[in-house]
Amino acid sequence: MIMSKHLTCAVCRKTLDDDVYMCRDNFLQAKFFDEQDCSDNVFCSPECAMRALSVELVRPEDVPSTAWQDDDQ
Numbered sequence: 754m755i756m757s758k759h760l761t762c763a764v765c766r767k768t769l770d771d772d773v774y775m776c777r778d779n780f781l782q783a784k785f786f787d788e789q790d791c792s793d794n795v796f797c798s799p800e801c802a803m804r805a806l807s808v809e810l811v812r813p814e815d816v817p818s819t820a821w822q823d824d825d826q
Contacts, residue, residue, distance in 0.1 A: 763793045764801035774802045781806070 760769040774796040776782060785806070786794045796802040803809075 760795050761792070762797035762801050763795055764805050765797060767797045769795070769797055773797065774799060776802065776806065 760773055761767065762769060762773075775791070775794050776786070782794065788794070793805075796805065
């Protein structure tokens, strides 16, 4: 019996037949993703990748004051 292989989105579990999104940053790969086979670093969309990395859209007033930069004058 021949087993075929496929990729699955790590967040929504959708079977992927085309290009996929992956986090390519070495630091994040080493510190955030655990699976040796990289299956937890395969995503169907930027939205699923952002959900996995806990990236959210926030209002400016919710950004910590330490993140704000002075305007160049």
